[in-house]
Amino acid sequence: MIARALAAQVEADLSAKMVLLSGPRQSGKTTLARALLERTHADHTERYLSWDDDEARTRILERAFPRDGLVVFDELHKHTRWRNFLKGLYDTHGRDLRVLVTGSARLDVYRPGGDSLQGRHHHLRLYPLSLKEVGCSLEDLMALGPFPEPLLGGSKTAARRWSREHRSRLVRGDIADLERVQELGALELLSVRLGGLVGSPLSINALREDLQVAHKTVERWLDIFERLMFVFRLSPFGPPRIKAVRKSRKLFLFDWTVIEEEGPRFENLVGFHLLKEGHYREDTEGFDTELRFFRDVEGREVDFVQLEGGRPVRFVECKLSERAISPALLYLTRKFPGVEAVQVIATSGIDRVAREGVRLVSADRFLGELAV
16 A cells, blocks of 8 residues: 555644644545554454445444544545534543544535534645656546546546546535535536636636526536635736736646646646645645746746745646747746746756746756755
8 A cells, every 4th residue: 555645644643633634535544444454453343434325424424433542534524514513522532532533525624513612623625646646647637537446546547547437426416415516417517527627717708608697606516616625726826016817716636637638737737736745734734835827917827836824935837848948838937037947848858947946857856855
């Protein structure tokens, strides 16, 4: 089993509070939780309870589970009063019972009603595999995506089948269970369309016309996809000193194998790694991070801007093979001297300082240097 960078933090946090572990469907949360249970408890099969399993759901509702040691609740956020349930457990058995809750949704925002869990939990995000975690080639990661099953399987055909089934389970399973959406067919059509929108400013109006639904409906559906970690969206970076576009956002997918064009797919892969690094540092070190993009009214664009404490710390431009430094990246570097600027290319074996201090570096080397 691949060692996950977040595993040690999960175990450390469980010694003090409950842990809410969220992440995209099939990113490895169950594997991590079961491995932790198997290592610490002989009766580990009795300590893993999934809300999606009828027998386990009954045991949860009847509270028929151990009251000391570690207990794992999977997909518990599908229980309407899940926060109240956890608060009661913590307040009654907090010193003896360690609780790990896993779910394929953003557990920090999902169904916020009910009693607050503030001060009773840590929230961690387990994203699919990064190049540093799995140690595969960039070509394999581009072709097979970051999710453990297709990536470790090594088959492009199996990866395509997995991707289709993954999308269907999300729409017909998770969304149907959690959200009031009647037009599941149109929602599934939207999920198919999204691969062609990566890398460009997102037009809600174009999607509205394509799907023949209201503007608010498209916005709500995209919010649902984001809550369930099917997509992530970035806002523009626009401080007063530059005439940046401020409204349009860009959309990316956790499963980039559905993106047909190689350029946007590569950009998505790099963006995923930057997002994962930022959220890892937030969750484990307490830093305030954000990932954005830059685009101004004159059409200059830089793919990613990493911020820490509200200030830019790195500009990243993605190119498949172009070694001439992007003029937009140079423009942004001049506006913010001292901020690290990197042009990442898919070609291997490159790492040098180029024009005006911009680093030109191969993706496999750059991604391998990230925190996770």
